[in-house]
Amino acid sequence: MTTNPATNxxxxxxxxxxxxxxxxxxxxxxxxxxxxxxVKHYTAQLHEELERITEEKGYTQEDFDKMLNQES
Structure with missing residues (x-):
């Protein structure tokens, strides 16, 4: 059972x-x-975080394409 952290x-x-x-x-x-x-606010935060991680890890479009096409 999942609980709401706010209620705890x-x-x-x-x-x-x-x-x-x-x-x-x-x-x-x-x-x-x-x-x-x-939604607009949280979308902007998500994009900022994605850009930060992408830069930090040095990911390229080719890396993302490989990740998307990998078998799960």
């Missing part, structure tokens, strides 16, 4: 603040807009 340790101050901020009626469109903002 409690919510941090930022999480509580966000819950208070969004503790109001929102339309489906507003909810969707907020989801898009969060």
């Amino acid at each position: 340790k409690g919510l941090n101050a930022l999480q509580v603040s966000l819950l208070r901020l969004f503790n109001r009626p929102m339309t489906d469109e507003q909810t969707h807009d907020l989801q898009k903002v969060l």
Whole structure:
């Protein structure tokens, strides 16, 4: 069984603040807009991390192609 880490340790101050901020009626469109903002933010972080690792490891497009075509 997978548990939510937040329930084991409690919510941090930022999480509580966000819950208070969004503790109001929102339309489906507003909810969707907020989801898009969060996805955009985390996508940017993921791309930055990928670029950092790619540079750190010296990976090339050829390396990625080999990884994609390897048998699992």
